Amino acid sequence: MPNIRRQFNIFAAVIGTMLSCAMLTQAAPLTRRSDFPAANLPTTTSSTSDSTSGGAPYQGGDTYTGPSGDPAPIAQIFPNDTSQYNTASGAVDFHTSQGLVYRSITDGGADITTLVTFELPAQYSSNWCQIAFALGNAASWATGSLQAQLFTSLAPATTDASSWPSGNLRDVDLGSIDIVVGGEASFQAGSGPAAASDGFFPCSLIAGQVYGGEIVPQGDAVEISWPAGEDGIKIIVY
Numbered sequence: 001m002p003n004i005r006r007q008f009n010i011f012a013a014v015i016g017t018m019l020s021c022a023m024l025t026q027a028a029p030l031t032r033r034s035d036f037p038a039a040n041l042p043t044t045t046s047s048t049s050d051s052t053s054g055g056a057p058y059q060g061g062d063t064y065t066g067p068s069g070d071p072a073p074i075a076q077i078f079p080n081d082t083s084q085y086n087t088a089s090g091a092v093d094f095h096t097s098q099g100l101v102y103r104s105i106t107d108g109g110a111d112i113t114t115l116v117t118f119e120l121p122a123q124y125s126s127n128w129c130q131i132a133f134a135l136g137n138a139a140s141w142a143t144g145s146l147q148a149q150l151f152t153s154l155a156p157a158t159t160d161a162s163s164w165p166s167g168n169l170r171d172v173d174l175g176s177i178d179i180v181v182g183g184e185a186s187f188q189a190g191s192g193p194a195a196a197s198d199g200f201f202p203c204s205l206i207a208g209q210v211y212g213g214e215i216v217p218q219g220d221a222v223e224i225s226w227p228a229g230e231d232g233i234k235i236i237v238y
């Protein structure tokens with residue numbers, strides 16, 4: 001069962017929550033960039049690895065049971081790209097060395113969210129995947145509410161931008177997480193479909209394709225930082 005797996009798995013982390021109900025009704029989780037209207041794409045795109053079909057909506061809950069028998073993870077997949085998004089200006093700082101989720105009561109709405117691009121190798125298409133978030137690196141830290149929301153993106157960031165078309169292209173609210181400094185985040189109960197499945201989903205939903213996601217501050221004040229591609233958000237493969 002998920003709780004047992006979480007205890008077993010040192011990497012089990014969490015995923016975040018997601019969108020507003022209104023967006024949820026119109027959004028298809030884990031939508032491929034190529035599914036997004038071309039007119040709204042970032043100006044420089046490369047969809048070479050984005051050619052396969054598929055990408056079913058994230059269902060969560062009982063639908064996604066996860067692996068049976070508490071197997072050990074066979075891989076951890078970190079984002080290929082980590083970028084920072086300014087919610088006030090719409091600017092994207094593409095391919096940063098640091099993931100950052102930031103909000104303060106004095107930032108004037110200029111929150112920082114982290115945009116991530118995942119490219120899960122096609123070889124895992126028959127495996128179970130789990131969205132997770134851990135802060136185990138000495139260079140990672142978190143203060144404040146220690147809460148974040150996880151969203152899918154309509155399309156991943158591909159370049160620096162002073163104002164990304166349609167903002168951050170936030171899509172489906174997967175759920176919210178409680179960050180643990182030096183450990184694994186846990187999903188907030190009832191916060192979204194990923195919370196309902198403890199982050200598990202069939203890897204086939206995204207294997208061989210490129211997907212974007214976003215980690216968003218939750219609460220009045222929070223700061224979460226991690227070295228990109230080494231800690232923080234990841235997909236665990238079973």
Ligand SMILES: *[C@@H]1O[C@H](CO)[C@@H](O)[C@H](O)[C@H]1NC(C)=O
Binds near residue numbers: 120
């Ligand atoms: C993205 O990361 C995956 C998993 O580590 C890797 O298999 C793939 O080659 C990477 N893609 C690029 C374009 O670097």
